[in-house]
Amino acid sequence: MIRRLFTIVAIVSFGLVFASLAIGYTEQQFLRPLAESYVRLVPQALGAPNVITGILLTYRGFDTLGEVAVLFMVAASVGLVLGAGRSPPSVSSEDRPEEARPPSEIVRSGAEILVPLISIFAAYIIMNGHLSAGGGFQGGAVIASGVLLMLLAYPQFQPNLEFLSATESVAGALFVLAGIAGLIVAGGFLDNRILPLGQFGAFFSAGAIPLLSVLLGVKVGCELSVILEKFRP
Amino acid sequence: MMELIGSILVLLGAIFHFSAGLGMLRMPDAYTRMQAGTKASTLGNTLVLAGLAIYHPGWSLKLLIIVYFVLMTNPVSSHALARAAYGIRIPMAGDTGIDALRDSRQKTGGGT
Numbered sequence: 001m002i003r004r005l006f007t008i009v010a011i012v013s014f015g016l017v018f019a020s021l022a023i024g025y026t027e028q029q030f031l032r033p034l035a036e037s038y039v040r041l042v043p044q045a046l047g048a049p050n051v052i053t054g055i056l057l058t059y060r061g062f063d064t065l066g067e068v069a070v071l072f073m074v075a076a077s078v079g080l081v082l083g084a085g086r087s088p089p090s091v092s093s094e095d096r097p098e099e100a101r102p103p104s105e106i107v108r109s110g111a112e113i114l115v116p117l118i119s120i121f122a123a124y125i126i127m128n129g130h131l132s133a134g135g136g137f138q139g140g141a142v143i144a145s146g147v148l149l150m151l152l153a154y155p156q157f158q159p160n161l162e163f164l165s166a167t168e169s170v171a172g173a174l175f176v177l178a179g180i181a182g183l184i185v186a187g188g189f190l191d192n193r194i195l196p197l198g199q200f201g202a203f204f205s206a207g208a209i210p211l212l213s214v215l216l217g218v219k220v221g222c223e224l225s226v227i228l229e230k231f232r233p
Numbered sequence: 234m235m236e237l238i239g240s241i242l243v244l245l246g247a248i249f250h251f252s253a254g255l256g257m258l259r260m261p262d263a264y265t266r267m268q269a270g271t272k273a274s275t276l277g278n279t280l281v282l283a284g285l286a287i288y289h290p291g292w293s294l295k296l297l298i299i300v301y302f303v304l305m306t307n308p309v310s311s312h313a314l315a316r317a318a319y320g321i322r323i324p325m326a327g328d329t330g331i332d333a334l335r336d337s338r339q340k341t342g343g344g345t
Contacts, residue, residue: 103313104312104313104316106308106309106312106313107309107312107313107316110305110306110309113305114305114306114309117302117305152313
């Protein structure tokens, strides 16, 4: 009874908070000065129609590098924690036959159709990061979801961890190298004007932003795939 | 006129989504909840997206791809979940009469 009373009180107070938010909301008529300068500057100076990607990969490029480093540390610590007391997969599947249920035909057929679709969608998201919603992080997460589907549908599927680690390291190193090239050739670390800006809104435009998106997508996809692989029983 | 038809389709989809939510709350066990959620939300999604396609004919192709994706993923994922739930022997509702999966396994002679 008292629990139910608490629940009702909690719901009502949440409702009051959100109602006051909804009533007090007025649409902003003008951009704040900072937002306005970004909205004006990004298409002009960086040649990217998507302002957010322009900010994330150029003005806040160093920050993005830090986020990727955090993700790398997560992958490393998951490997450390889950990988330590782990027997080789062939032994464990023989030891516990009832846990190694084969995936059903529906899951397998679904994976056959969906994995190519997911890969295409990931490539689309990564390559259009400078034009519309998307970018490296999101596309990398979509790649990892495809890898997860493969792991579910084919328990024997063994991603080559050395290859993934090597690809991820190379992508990260190239990202930093592109940043240093910006320091030398253009205006600063991770400046995208090391490549020609091209025509505004074209597929190959906005300088180095598509390149950085691809590197970021590859790196994030590899890292998340390694994490998912570690969670395999 | 097109706007009206589109809006009605979106509303129909919303009703199906509502019934999906109701089913999640009212159904007795994991399997029936899963089928309520999946069937109703698949149809609801399709109707909402179809309504949007009528409302904005320019978006039709992209919406069609999304419908295809939902039709592909939703049944497969709920199938996998239900099978996993069956595998770890989550109990069914008391008055369940037919267990086709167990019957077919007994017929083929075996195994778990």
